[in-house]
Amino acid sequence: MGLRNQFANVVEWEEWREDMIFWKWTNKEIKKGSRLIIRPGQDAIFLYNGKIEGVFKDEGEFDIESKIIPFLSTLKGFKFGFNSGMRAEVLFVNTKQFTIGWGTKTPVLIPAEGMPGGIPIRANGTANFKVTDYTTLIDNVAGIKQSYLVEDLKVRITTVLNQLLMKWISKEGKNMFNLQANAEEISRGIREDLDMETSKDGISITGFSVQSFNYPEEIQQAINQNAATAMVGDVNKYSQVSMVNAMSSGKLNGGNSTMSNMAEMMMGMNMANQMMGSMNMGQQQMQQGYGQQAPQMQPQGMQQTPQMQPQAGGGQIPNFCPNCGAATNGANFCGNCGQKLA
Helix, strand or coil: CHHHHCCCCEECCCCCCCCEEEEEECCCEECCCCEEEECCCEEEEEEECCEEEEEECCCEEEEHHHHHHHHCCCCCCCCCCCCCCEECEEEEEECCCEEEEEECCCCEEEEECCEEEEEEEEEEEEEEEEECCHHHHHHHHHCCCCEEEHHHHHHHHHHHHHHHHHHHHHHHHCCCCCHHHHHHHHHHHHHHHHHHHHHHHCEEEEEEEEEEEECCHHHHHHHHHHHHHHHHCCHHHHHHHHHHHHHHHCCCCCCCHHHHHHHHHHHHHHHHHHHHHHHHHHHHHHHHHHCCCCCCCCCHHHCCCCCEEECCCCCEEECECCCCCCECCCCCECCCCCCECC
16 A cells, blocks of 8 residues: 555645636646645636646545546546656645735826826725636736636736726716716726736736825815815805914914904904994895884983973973984984984
């Protein structure tokens, strides 16, 4: 028994890494008594002369002579000799879905009116992919590579990403200053185009998203200010809100207490002016309703019957004007409203 198995070997993924898409077991002769080990998340593909002989997906440990060879296309009748074995390659494929983060290495220059060079925009997000076509993968990638890493595919993706971003951002005149609102549509278009590119290697893009768009600092500041102004309603209110924020944070002119006090005083004066304006408007509305000058409001103590004082001709002049309540000081006409008193 020991003599029979001394040349046996184990066919397994020897250089397993989480970020490895596939790894090829090669240049080794499979001897009589050899075993195949398939771990969770792996598929084993037997190759002979570069062609697929069989794909095995069940995890476990298998005797190659009795459990594997009978299912190989052209090697199902292969018989092991005492000193001879089967020269075949076994490609192990990672079956999980991979997720990578991506970001533009250089800004994407998006054409915009009034900016001859375009707006330089950066973007970042995530992409998901998995191997779906073993034949294409072997023909175009595994045939010339011993292994294939996630980083290798990421480089492939980023080389075409700028062109796809420019295509889908510029499509149908999207708002250059609010691209986040169109992020889902842009992501969907890029995923479809990117999938067409990677399918040439037997890999499908199962998901793609743009998480954020980044503008140059000066453009971002203008966008933020415009958004804040629109939120407040108008420039006057925006300046008032800005002043209140500065006072509350103690950052007005570097937190100078004198300037803060002056700002508070100006805010108080503005509020008083607004209140006086509202009162005047209310009084004008009352006058229009009466069809004449609205009577002035007097303190409760001055709304009593006015006292009278004698006049030289025998008549009496009231001490207070019956129309507006102002002191008459013995005059024939009220000095405040012009009411005739005698």
